[in-house]
Structure formats: C-alpha cells, structure tokens
Amino acid sequence: MWKKFKKDIAPYFLYFIVKFIYFTNKKVYHHPAHDDKEPFIVCMWHGDLISQIYNYFGFRKNGVVKAMVSENRDGETITKLAAMFKIWAIRGSSSKGAAKVMLSALKELKLGNDVAISPDGPRGPRHSIADGIVIIAQKSGKKIVCFNTIPTRYWQFNSWDKFVLPKPFGKIDFYISEPFSVDGMELEEAKALIKEKMLVHTMK
Template identity: 35%
Template sequence: MKIKLNETQWELVGIFGKLLLDLIFGTARGRVTGLEHARSPMRSGQFIAAIWHSRILMLSYLFKGWNATAMVSRSEDGEIIARVVQRQGYETVRGSSSRGGLRALTTMIRHLRAGRTAIIIPDGPTGPRFRVKSGVITLAKKTGLPILPMTYSAERAKIFASWDRFVLPYPFTRCRVIFGKPLTVPPDADADAEEACRVRLEAELNRITAEADRVFGHPSL
C-alpha cells in the first residue's frame, strides 16, 4: 500500500523521525568495538560506510553532523529514510540498483571527489536481505576510497516483519556498535576481482552483524 502524503506531511515525517531517534539513542547505553578498523578511514575524513538496511538507525544517529552523503532508494521506505537523515544533516542522493542507479552512482562519485563521506545501504531497497549488491564496489573502485563495514544490535528492540527484519531499538536499551575490516577495491579490478571484493564485504558485514546479535543472545535478527 502506497503512502500518499503531501509535502508538509513528509516534512513532519522527517522532523518526528529525527526526534524519535534522538530520544532512542540519546538514552541508549552503547559500546563500540572494532575501532582499530575505523581509526584510519575516519582520520582521513573520507570513506564509504556500508550498512545493512535493517541496521541504519543507530549509525545514522552516530554520524549525524559529518560531511556525509547518503544514497537512499526512491522507494517509499527510502523516502522515509531520506526525510529523517536530511534532518540529521546529511545530503541525500536518490537511487538504487532498481531505479536510477547509474545517475545516483555518478552523483555519489562527484560528491566523494568533492571531499564528502558516503553512506551506502548495499542490500537495499528490497533485498535480498544481507546480500551486497555491486554498486558499492563500483563506487569504491572509481573513487579509491575504502569501504568501512559497520553494524549494531540492541538488547531490546522492535523487529518488524519486513523483508529486512528492520530493527527499532527501545529507549534506554543497551546497544553494541561494531566496525569491520575496511576493504579497498583496486582501480584496475576486473569482473572477477570485483566479485571477490563483493563477497568479502558481504561476509564481513554478516560476520560483525552476527557478532553484535550474539552479544544480546539473539540467534539471528
């Protein structure tokens, strides 16, 4: 069912969405692991953050105020995400593998070459869940920037019955953020090398997500 809202209503979605995330994550008790993997990319000021669709909320909160551009799909879910992250201070580029992907990728390359950081949801907009699509690999190859995998889990959360099993933590809960090993795609990578990088990124994102879930005894969110 399509969400039919006018522009004022969409603006309210962004405002209240940001306020909700401020409430949730402003009261959450968090711990970060894997910082040894994140220090070098973060010190450089430029990298490509790769985050599963279901785990975007806390990480968009943590990185608000950064000089970052988020690639967000043109789907209805994407519109909600875009409105919220824009309120958090992100630039947004709209497009995905299924709609407007080439134009969005070209725009993202331009943003990165201008000095911005990128946030990519590699299994969006409609899955398959926890499967990396090739766009993030192409972006890393064209820009030379490292891909930094990141994820989180929460002790208490609402898990939606959506394709991605979207995670909405409750206020005052405990959270665990994990950074994975960065991945660089060689500029001369052929199709086989690109596929190997894609598989490595997917495996690393799944590894750290499973690790974050195990902290709170979740078998697999």
C-alpha cells in the same frame, strides 16, 4: 491524507522518537583506533539504517556523509529524517537513476565526503550485496568500512529486511570495521569479501 502524513509529518515524528530512544540507551563504541581522515564508503544493512547515524558521528563528529537513498516515496521520508541529523541524500537506485546516482557518489568521494550505501536495499534480498558498492569503490579507489550495531533490547519488524529499532533504556554496541580495499578483485570475489566482513557483527 496518509501520503501527506508520511511526507510532511512522519519525519518529524520519527526524529523525536529516534532522539529519545538513543538518548536513553548506553552507547558503547567499538571503533578503529585511528582515523586517517580519508573519505570512505559506509556499508550498512538496510535493516540497521537508523543506528548508523549515531555510529557515524560517534567516529567522525564533524564528518560529512551523503547517503544513497531510493527514489521511491519511502525514500522521501528517509531523506527528510536523515537531513534532520545532518546526513544528506543522493537520490537514486539500481532500477531508477542508476547512472546519475553512481556519478554523484563518485563526485562526493572526490570532494572528500563520505558516501553511505545499503547494498541489500531498497528491495533485498536481505543481507545481499549488490554490484553498486563494488563499482563505486573500484572506480573511486576508496576503501569500504562496515557499520553494524547490536542493541540489547529491540523491536524487530516483520519486513523483508527484518528492520531493527532499539528499545529505550538498553545498551547499544556500535561497530566499525577497519577500512579495506576491493581494488583489483573480480566482482563476485569483492562482494563475497564485503558480505563476510559485514556479517561479523550482524544480528540474525
């Protein structure tokens, strides 16, 4: 019964909760002044996933973004929820279907679509940077853009990623960094740069 709820009912339930929360919050966007329309790689923390829906479409109203989502059962719920907001999934992870998901991400970028990655998901550690985002950026030649949000009122769950869900009737600041490249960098150097830029507007 619980599995059926998570798979078939929970996404719809969550959709209306998310819509209500973000409808009642004041949204302040801190976005780059210009959009060159080039496809980019969205970098976002696992604990800040939901807010990035509004962050992305606040910047690219008619953009197409494909999010890399884990193959586990929770990933099914996330995939269905994201689809309701017109965000499509690339299913796979570093431990399952890694080669397939990597090729799919590269294909989407080549087609001109954006790709979203949470480099510390799906298992952490929190605020770590996995190799995948660097490999995809270097093989595609595309730039990375850091997405963060900071709500004034929120719940923070006691999960490994300290998942944040804004409360209604507050204010949310949405941050997007200028695009940056990791071409020509060593793996650890690139990961350190990504983490440094991600932590600028990261909640503790």
